[in-house]
Amino acid sequence: xxxxxxxxxxxxxxxxxxxxxxxxSVEVAKKINGEIISCDSMQVYKKMDIGTxxxxxxxxxxxxxxxxxxxxxxxxFSAAKYKELALMAIEEIKNKGKxxxxxxxxxxYLDTLLLNANFSTVSxxxxxxxxxxxxxxxxxxxxxxxxxxxxxxxxxxxxxENDLVRLxxxxxxxxxxxxxxxxxxxxxxxxxxxxxxxxxxxxYKNREKLYENINKRVDLMIENGLVQEVESLKNEFGENKxxxxxxxxxxxxxxxxxxxxxxxxxxxxKQGSRHYAKRQITWFKRYENATFINVDETPxxxxxxxxxxxxxxxx
RNA sequence: GGGAGAAUUCCCGAGCGGCCAAAGGGGGCAGACUGUAAAUCUGUUGCAUUAGCUUCGGUGGUCCGAAUCCACCUUCUCCCA
Numbered sequence: 001x002x003x004x005x006x007x008x009x010x011x012x013x014x015x016x017x018x019x020x021x022x023x024x025s026v027e028v029a030k031k032i033n034g035e036i037i038s039c040d041s042m043q044v045y046k047k048m049d050i051g052t053x054x055x056x057x058x059x060x061x062x063x064x065x066x067x068x069x070x071x072x073x074x075x076x077f078s079a080a081k082y083k084e085l086a087l088m089a090i091e092e093i094k095n096k097g098k099x100x101x102x103x104x105x106x107x108x109y110l111d112t113l114l115l116n117a118n119f120s121t122v123s124x125x126x127x128x129x130x131x132x133x134x135x136x137x138x139x140x141x142x143x144x145x146x147x148x149x150x151x152x153x154x155x156x157x158x159x160x161e162n163d164l165v166r167l168x169x170x171x172x173x174x175x176x177x178x179x180x181x182x183x184x185x186x187x188x189x190x191x192x193x194x195x196x197x198x199x200x201x202x203x204y205k206n207r208e209k210l211y212e213n214i215n216k217r218v219d220l221m222i223e224n225g226l227v228q229e230v231e232s233l234k235n236e237f238g239e240n241k242x243x244x245x246x247x248x249x250x251x252x253x254x255x256x257x258x259x260x261x262x263x264x265x266x267x268x269x270k271q272g273s274r275h276y277a278k279r280q281i282t283w284f285k286r287y288e289n290a291t292f293i294n295v296d297e298t299p300x301x302x303x304x305x306x307x308x309x310x311x312x313x314x315x
Numbered sequence: 316g317g318g319a320g321a322a323u324u325c326c327c328g329a330g331c332g333g334c335c336a337a338a339g340g341g342g343g344c345a346g347a348c349u350g351u352a353a354a355u356c357u358g359u360u361g362c363a364u365u366a367g368c369u370u371c372g373g374u375g376g377u378c379c380g381a382a383u384c385c386a387c388c389u390u391c392u393c394c395c396a
Contacts, residue, residue, distance in 0.1 A: 080350045107348080115349080117349045188349060276354095
């Protein structure tokens with residue numbers, strides 16, 4: 001296969017939670033002299049191991065993994081930060097003459113690399129955000145949407161009045177930079193990516209099987225001590241950190257606070273994980289030039305993955 | 316054994332004579348997504364997809380007309396024994 005030489009090829013293994021990305025990626029890395037760059041918004045946090053199903057030392061089989069355990073729960077992280085660090089890691093691995101492999105399920109972070117999303121230069125402004133939320137609260141539903149419409153009608157039009165997260169960010173960007181969110185997005189899209197990704201997406205043909213798998217995995221997390229993990233994070237960092245908003249963490253926190261039983265918490269985690277997987281599937285479906293592997297009907301997934309890679313001239 | 320009540324669409328749960336294929340929530344399905352993303356938000360959900368057809372435990376009634384009223388049957392819950 002002939003590639004455009006101008007772009008750098010980049011191997012990506014993505015897929016919903018519980019599809020076996022970790023194991024496959026390690027196998028592949030061993031075969032192609034690769035190193036793994038995680039693309040997971042929760043595994044970046046230290047001490048969040050069980051609930052994020054983080055790769056263990058043994059599972060790594062001495063394949064280097066990047067962007068795991070890089071920030072404390074007390075720090076804030078972002079897609080923009082991820083992009084920056086991932087680019088550095090890619091560079092570093094390439095310089096060693098090895099093959100970087102992006103592995104993970106956080107769609108936004110992936111896009112950040114693959115589309116070269118160029119985020120607004122402004123980071124979040126907590127005070128501004130809080131005051132905007134207060135305004136909506138005081139003046140009623142739709143207030144922020146109307147406010148945004150005054151200077152960025154295009155964006156306001158796209159966002160439902162309930163999508164406060166995006167409404168607030170759109171207003172924030174404008175207030176802090178004088179540039180409209182619409183304009184900001186447009187500029188970002190004009191910059192093309194330097195990468196030519198080879199995307200392999202793992203999934204299940206049979207959705208029920210995926211869901212069963214997720215359920216089992218949650219039970220295993222509990223057996224492995226999720227409750228204790230959350231408890232110690234709570235003691236160390238308090239419970240209002242963004243990181244502890246992750247699935248498995250927020251539910252256990254509720255249980256620890258006596259809001260409901262452990263069993264209820266477990267069911268909530270399963271439910272939340274299934275919903276999450278569904279969202280991931282929706283996201284990855286958009287990757288039109290990705291190759292999809294149905295894990296539940298492929299006997300040897302690592303081999304199937306390598307076969308695909310060899311078609312692209314790797315190996 | 317006697318008494319009171321309940322059975323609604325995948326689940327929970329409104330409806331209590333027409334405006335009901337039936338509120339609302341959950342779940343399912345589908346979608347969005349550019350510095351919180353494991354977050355946040357949207358649509359859809361009896362079948363046929365026009366007309367129309369079949370639903371509200373079962374059977375039979377009343378009525379122009381019933382998920383809603385009556386009778387009996389079945390199952391369940393609660394109370395007194």
